[in-house]
Amino acid sequence: MFSRKLIAIFFIILSVLLLPACGAAQPESATQSNQPVEAQPEAAASTTEPAALEEHDEAPEPGLAAMDLTPVSLADGEKLRVVATSNIIGDMVQNVAGDLIALDVLMPIGSDPHAFQPTPQDAALIADADLVLANGLNFEEFLDELIANAGGEAVVIRVANGIETREFGEGDEEHAADEHHEEDAEHDEHDEEGDEHDEEGRHHHGGADPHAWMTPYNALVYVYNIETALSALDPAHAETYQANAKAYEAQLEELDQWVFAQIETISPEKREMVTDHDAFGYYADRYGLKIVGAVIPSYSTAAEPSAQEMAKLQEAIAEYGAPAIFVGVSVNPNLAEQVAADTGTQLVPLYTGSLGPAGSGAETYIDYIRYNTTSIVEALK
Numbered sequence: 001m002f003s004r005k006l007i008a009i010f011f012i013i014l015s016v017l018l019l020p021a022c023g024a025a026q027p028e029s030a031t032q033s034n035q036p037v038e039a040q041p042e043a044a045a046s047t048t049e050p051a052a053l054e055e056h057d058e059a060p061e062p063g064l065a066a067m068d069l070t071p072v073s074l075a076d077g078e079k080l081r082v083v084a085t086s087n088i089i090g091d092m093v094q095n096v097a098g099d100l101i102a103l104d105v106l107m108p109i110g111s112d113p114h115a116f117q118p119t120p121q122d123a124a125l126i127a128d129a130d131l132v133l134a135n136g137l138n139f140e141e142f143l144d145e146l147i148a149n150a151g152g153e154a155v156v157i158r159v160a161n162g163i164e165t166r167e168f169g170e171g172d173e174e175h176a177a178d179e180h181h182e183e184d185a186e187h188d189e190h191d192e193e194g195d196e197h198d199e200e201g202r203h204h205h206g207g208a209d210p211h212a213w214m215t216p217y218n219a220l221v222y223v224y225n226i227e228t229a230l231s232a233l234d235p236a237h238a239e240t241y242q243a244n245a246k247a248y249e250a251q252l253e254e255l256d257q258w259v260f261a262q263i264e265t266i267s268p269e270k271r272e273m274v275t276d277h278d279a280f281g282y283y284a285d286r287y288g289l290k291i292v293g294a295v296i297p298s299y300s301t302a303a304e305p306s307a308q309e310m311a312k313l314q315e316a317i318a319e320y321g322a323p324a325i326f327v328g329v330s331v332n333p334n335l336a337e338q339v340a341a342d343t344g345t346q347l348v349p350l351y352t353g354s355l356g357p358a359g360s361g362a363e364t365y366i367d368y369i370r371y372n373t374t375s376i377v378e379a380l381k
């Protein structure tokens with residue numbers, strides 16, 4: 001059942017572009033239009049027939065062939081230099097590569113990816129890298145400029161490439177969670193210019209929801225792309241990358257099933273989420289939750305909520321009658337206590353764009369999914 005996504009990864013080449021050698025600020029699309037394999041991603045997007053799981057194992061060959069990635073020539077004992085943008089992607093890379101590569105991660109634990117500003121040190125990492133692994137889907141708004149300024153020769157892979165994208169707002173409010181499947185493929189090609197979710201000044205993504213890593217199901221695609229890229233650039237270790245990826249994918253498949261089982265313990269009429277950050281669309285779509293509202297973006301880091309913020313929050317609580325509002329982990333505990341005391345509604349912290357710090361219980365991607373799922377189930381059950 002996973003392999004429809006995985007087949008789509010053949011077309012990972014969409015996300016491959018060789019960086020301009022020095023400072024040419026070419027937008028991604030312009031660069032890609034020079035790639036001979038440009039047209040293939042549309043074929044991937046229009047693949048509507050789910051393929052059988054067994055086909056997964058046959059997928060890599062055409063994918064690798066199409067990618068046209070040249071192995072990096074590494075001196076004896078020299079490691080492939082890899083930069084991951086988010087620490088979630090970094091954890092996936094770690095699972096595939098272990099210590100066979102030299103890995104750097106741009107976004108620190110606990111940082112807000114949407115507010116991330118690269119430093120000169122980040123540019124230096126990019127300049128030295130052989131491979132940059134980014135989410136794509138406009139998640140890293142800083143990336144094109146960073147790469148253009150940094151120069152270097154890194155290959156850039158957008159690891160979300162090949163997932164079945166959803167648009168912001170799909171599945172919310174009046175939409176049922178699962179009525180969009182047929183339309184998705186067509187939407188994918190037309191969303192590039194969209195900017196539908198910035199009423200609150202929080203999201204400046206295009207129309208496609210970038211938070212694709214929020215399901216282990218999509219993470220399988222990420223891992224496949226990561227493994228394919230590593231194996232192509234560092235073929236000496238390809239067997240290990242493939243074996244590690246396979247083992248990790250088995251864990252992700254198990255995790256996916258575990259999340260289904262957990263959500264099923266919530267009675268169907270209670271499977272509704274109110275959130276403060278529209279990051280759970282893929283998760284809700286897959287596991288049968290409904291996003292009934294996204295309230296109050298980013299009030300959470302303020303030391304004290306303003307009267308206006310409190311009023312808005314209380315309004316939302318009254319409107320939705322929700323037992324819980326799911327908020328970013330940086331929420332002020334005092335605010336959560338005050339809201340619970342005033343309204344009886346819990347503010348439940350979830351992890352979104354970053355793994356948690358040591359001791360949080362969300363230090364790895366798998367633990368992060370478990371942490372969020374357990375928190376959701378406990379709050380809604």
Ligand SMILES: [Zn+2]
Pocket residue numbers: 114211277278279352353
């Ligand atoms: Zn986000």
